[in-house]
Amino acid sequence: MELIERYGAYLAEEKHASQNTISSYLRDVTQFADYLDHTEGCGLLEADSDMVRSYMSWMQGRGKSAASVTRFLASVKSFYNYLISTGELDSNPAKGVAAAKVERKYPEILTNKEVELFLEQPQCVDAKGFRDHAMLELLYATGIRVSELISLDLDDLNLAAGFIRCESRGKERIIPLYHTAVKALQDYVKTIRPQLIADSSEQALFVNMNGERMSRQGFWKIIKHYQEMAGIQKEITPHTLRHSFAVHLLENGADLRSIQEMLGHADISSTQIYTHVVKRQLKDVYQKAHPRA
Numbered sequence: 080m081e082l083i084e085r086y087g088a089y090l091a092e093e094k095h096a097s098q099n100t101i102s103s104y105l106r107d108v109t110q111f112a113d114y115l116d117h118t119e120g121c122g123l124l125e126a127d128s129d130m131v132r133s134y135m136s137w138m139q140g141r142g143k144s145a146a147s148v149t150r151f152l153a154s155v156k157s158f159y160n161y162l163i164s165t166g167e168l169d170s171n172p173a174k175g176v177a178a179a180k181v182e183r184k185y186p187e188i189l190t191n192k193e194v195e196l197f198l199e200q201p202q203c204v205d206a207k208g209f210r211d212h213a214m215l216e217l218l219y220a221t222g223i224r225v226s227e228l229i230s231l232d233l234d235d236l237n238l239a240a241g242f243i244r245c246e247s248r249g250k251e252r253i254i255p256l257y258h259t260a261v262k263a264l265q266d267y268v269k270t271i272r273p274q275l276i277a278d279s280s281e282q283a284l285f286v287n288m289n290g291e292r293m294s295r296q297g298f299w300k301i302i303k304h305y306q307e308m309a310g311i312q313k314e315i316t317p318h319t320l321r322h323s324f325a326v327h328l329l330e331n332g333a334d335l336r337s338i339q340e341m342l343g344h345a346d347i348s349s350t351q352i353y354t355h356v357v358k359r360q361l362k363d364v365y366q367k368a369h370p371r372a
Contacts (some may be wrong), residue, residue: 080109080112080258081143082123082124082162082167083105083108083109083112083123083158084140085165086104086105086108086158086161086162087101087104087105089161090104090105094097100360102156103150104154104157104158107150107151107154107155108123108149108154108155109349110160111123111126111134114134114137115130115134118133118137119133122314123158123163123261124167124168126172126288127172128172128174128175128176130172130175131152131155131172131173131176131271132176134151135148135151135176138151148178148257148345149178152173152176152178153178155173156171156173158176159171159172159173164272167275169287172262182213182222182317185352185355185356185359186319186321186322186352186356187313187314187322188299188319188320188356188360189313189319189320189322189323191327192369193309193311193313194219194320194323194327196311197215197300197305197306197309197311198212198215198216198219200309201305201369203266204250206271206275207265207288209263209266209270209271210267210271210272210275210285210358211301211305212263212267213260213263213264213266213267213268213271213285214228214285214293214298214301215305215320216259216260216263216264217243217256217260217263217264218317218320218321218323219260219320219323219324220256220257220259220260221243221245221254221256221260221324222252222253222254222320222321222324222325222341222342223243223245223343224247224317224318224321224343225295225298225299225317225318226247226295227245227343228245228285228317229283229285229292229293229294229295230246230247231243231245231281231283231285232283233268233282233284235270235284236238236263236264236268236284238256238264238265238268241255241256241258241261242254242256243256243371245280245343247343252340252341253344256340258352268284271347272284272286272328275288275290276290277289277290277291279292279332298316300314300315301308302315302316302317321342322353322356325338325342325353326356326357326360327349328341329354329357330357332333333352335350335351335353338350338353
């Protein structure tokens with residue numbers, strides 16, 4: 080365990096790894112150490128390539144995903160590279176071991192008709208209906224993350240100019256709004272929100288029925304409620320609308336850089352996944368529609 084503790088300190092102090100990365104790597108190495116102790120009767124310093132491969136097979140046999148197995152391999156390779164750098168080992172037993180093939184999973188996308196059906200579900204007959212309608216329209220209009228949605232304050236809106244200001248991870252971005260979203264927000268802000276807020280000093284744009292800032296869990300329940308009402312079989316999450324926003328823009332001629340900026344992706348490679356989604360959809364249409372396909 081001393082080796083693993085020293086490795087954790089190295090990740091934190093020298094590599095400046097995030098807490099999530101450190102926790103994941105240490106957990107992977109600790110579980111491998113337990114496996115070696117109980118199955119191979121040896122410690123981490125005695126492990127060889129066959130033992131690394133055996134543990135990966137053992138993980139797969141217990142239903143671990145290809146992604147989990149691949150992450151373990153990255154963790155253990157990093158760990159043994161550290162031991163080589165400190166002189167504990169001369170070679171890395173994980174070197175040359177092939178990663179498990181990770182099946183690419185494309186994000187779930189709603190069709191235009193499904194989006195329309197979903198957005199029609201909140202009935203603007205009471206405060207909850209007006210609020211929910213405004214939240215869903217804003218989410219699809221901008222593609223922002225749920226964490227960003229519930230963090231919005233009243234002064235992040237500029238309805239006269241038709242945009243919102245969104246700040247996340249220390250960066251600010253301006254995202255335009257289409258007319259229907261602007262109208263939904265105007266109705267909510269002018270008429271409904273003043274009825275809901277518990278304290279006149281409340282800055283949150285969206286509040287729950289107790290007048291306090293909407294929580295992630297509260298919004299998740301709203302999404303699931305309207306999915307059920309709409310009878311849509313696809314699994315809808317707040318991120319589903321974000322993905323649909325991006326793909327629908329791309330299908331209608333928006334360029335990747337603009338979509339990247341609106342989504343707040345630091346790297347355009349994160350945005351390029353949507354080009355694969357569009358290509359896959361075109362292939363599906365071709366296979367179903369072409370008479371010789």
